[in-house]
Amino acid sequence: MIIWLTQNIGTIIILLILIAVVTGIVLGMIKDKKQGKSSCGGNCAHCKMCTACKGDKNREMKCKKTIC
Numbered sequence: 830m831i832i833w834l835t836q837n838i839g840t841i842i843i844l845l846i847l848i849a850v851v852t853g854i855v856l857g858m859i860k861d862k863k864q865g866k867s868s869c870g871g872n873c874a875h876c877k878m879c880t881a882c883k884g885d886k887n888r889e890m891k892c893k894k895t896i897c
Contacts, residue, residue, distance in 0.1 A: 834841070
C-alpha cells in the first residue's frame with residue numbers, strides 16, 4: 830500500500846486539488862442561488878428555454894416578464 834501511494838502521490842495531489850476546486854465552485858453556485866443571484870440575462874421573453882419550465886403553472890407569465 831505504501832509503495833502504491835508513493836508511486837501515485839502526484840496523481841493523488843492533483844486529484845485532491847481538483848476536488849477542492851470543484852467543491853468551491855459548486856458551493857459558490859449554491860450560495861449565489863440562495864442569494865437570488867443568477868446567470869440569467871434578465872430578458873425571459875427572448876429566452877429559448879423559457880417554455881421548458883415543465884410543471885410550472887405560471888410559466889407563460891414568467892416568459893412574458895422582462896426580468897427573471
